[in-house]
Amino acid sequence: MELKTRIVKSAELKNSIIKRLYFDKALSCADLSEVLEKSVPSVSKAISELIEEGFVMEQGYAPSSGGRRPLMYCLQPSAMYIVTVAMDQLSTRIQMLDLHNNPIAETVMTELKLFNNPKALPLLIEYINDYIDASGVARNKIVGIGIGMPGFIDSAKGFNYTYLDSAGQSLTELIAEKTGAPVYIANDSSLIAIAEQKFGIAKNHRDVMVINLGWGIGLGMIVNGELYRGNSGFAGEFSHIPLFDDGALCTCGKRGCLEAEASMLVVAEKAIQGIKDGHISSLKHTDKDPYKVVGNAIMEAANNGDQFAIELLSDAGYKIGKALAILIHIMNPESIVLSGRGAIVGKLLLAPIQQALTKYCIPRLVSSTELLISALGFNAELIGTAVLVMENFDKDNKNQSITTKQLSMEKTSKN
Template sequence: MTKQNTFLNDLRNEAITGVAYKNLMLKKQILEYFANISDATITDLSKGLNASIPKINELVVALIEDGLVKDSGKTEVGIGRRPSLYGLKSNSIFFVGVEVKKSHVNIGLSDFKKNLIKSVKRIPFQLTNSQASLDDLCIIIDDFIKSLALAENIAGIGVNLTGRINYKTGYSYSFFHFNEEPLSVIIKDKIGIRTYIENDSRAMAYGEFCSGIVDKEKNILFVNLDYGIGLGIMINGELYYGKSGFAGEFGHIQIFNNEIICHCGKKGCLETEASGSALLEAFKIRLQQGASSIITKDRPDFNDIQLEDIIQAANNDDTLAIELIAEIGEKLGRGIAALINLFNPELVILGGSLSATGDYLFLPVKSAINKYSLSLVNNDTELKMSKLGENAGIIGACLLVRERLLELK
């Protein structure tokens, strides 16, 4: 019979109190020390956490029994009897990250040490604000977890969605907002594992910050370029949410004097002319006007064309796709220039599906930033493409669950 993991059981017990609660909090601090500082001796932990040596020893032994901590052997320094050095076991606790896109789901599993162990990309899925779509999403998550055969070691699930999310309350206000209970609770009840929800752009920003292109920068803007335009903001190394948790609605800044109605209901939003949806619409219009593209060989019906088709065509040197992506990039660069003037960030990262077009997008964005932002400000701002690509959201979701569930950073 498999021994019950006391730590995970206590972690899942929302009613835990008294001595058990205090021990759980100290265990978290021990794990945080190992994760963020280094392996350590019992004495090191006692000093670092301001707790008695007997108590630290008791809890380290318990964490070893739970399979979370390992004895790495004796230290190599010191005189006389050398103490043991303890540290994390990476394959002890796992986190699931789920990125929900318009037409597919990306899902992955990470371990305690932030390694992405497994991922499955582009699972077919239709995102709509309906119970059927939510049920399908839960089935995808449940099937993935069952395929792992280690559900008992999964501490939490992170689900990224586009739109307005309040991660503290667990409510989504753009999708699946037809129940009284928070979406996080609904998914937890269906899957059986504690769940957190987050805006996709913020999760991607966090993934890049912890495991991607970010080096030592602390003030970062992550621009998520997909069918819409999202923004993840990090200030002093922390995600910025704003008063209600909705900061980052970059795509809905009124920047154009047009009569195009955005899906938010307003006119002139950046998304109306500089998003993946705008690119797709412009592409179809140009085809109807007689322009040619390699896409029509496989998609003779213009209505069947998807954003992914245009991205693939551009990367196969399709002239029309490259031309329209450059136009989108110039308009997007105007918006990013305004952000640079406002935030004076160290780094702006271009991510999301459109970033897969590389320099076809990057160069016109960079040119527009130089043209429309203040040179004294943008001189201190680097522009880079996402390093993690499609993994950014998955990794970010896993790491945010790790932080929120275990209070680790």
């Protein structure tokens, strides 16, 4: 009894040290004491236990700042692993990362249609299990499985109200049961946002708006330093604000939405029409090509200097800029990041977006917001899911040190 409570208490501090080291890579005992608001002796004791248990290791001495050089600690990368899953409408990527965010194997990409596919959920579980088995990593070494997916998602309860019907049961509970590891889910745009804020171009910015330029246009919001999803998880429905009087008809049923005017899908449509109308361009088109292929071709052509492709993207950029003007007025963010697939043409979008901002924004507002282009790109979502797992690390292991957890799991699996 006494032993148990002792472990519970010290586990809290130890888990928060692990979490902190995941995000900050390397810290000294004094650093940790300051950021965690615990005394140096407490932290010191916890660290030496963590080293003994194999979770933390010494990394060497940092340069002196005028006194004794601090001994830096970092996570033992192979102590635990994070399974990251990034889904879109058509395909799913799976990847396992160590505690330094380094992949331990090739990313596996599989076709998996979400829309109207009752088999999607069992298949997803199968793919994840296969991946873990193939990796050779023991289940009790997995911190958690993070899954990013499109749709309206309640992260706390673990539901996706758009895809992956789980017959009323919590998706996270269900998948956790079948895989033997804790599961966390979140919306893809949200994950890209936290990836950019924790490990990307907007690192440590308190207030960031991240635009997910995929086939649609998503928005992930970091507000007061944390992800904002709104009262019912619908915040950031950026692409359906009434932006143009009597514009194109949108899939949402309204007119003049940003998505109906400037998404990659619409750009592809316009390109096809343009080619038919005889526009000069390096783009070729056969009716059989799906929009996805056309979209990629446009981005590539634009990057290679094709005038028609650049025109199309500029037009979209200007419209996105008008919408961003609204966002800036309301949120006054430190930065706006162009991320997701479309980030590869980010440089081409920059000029028309800036032009729109100048036209539609109060000057002092534009000048207090930076416009940035993601460097994470296509990897953002995978990194975001890893962050999702580690963000929940201290909460979910509150009553149990990860050490005792691993021990108890080994025992039960031997039974």
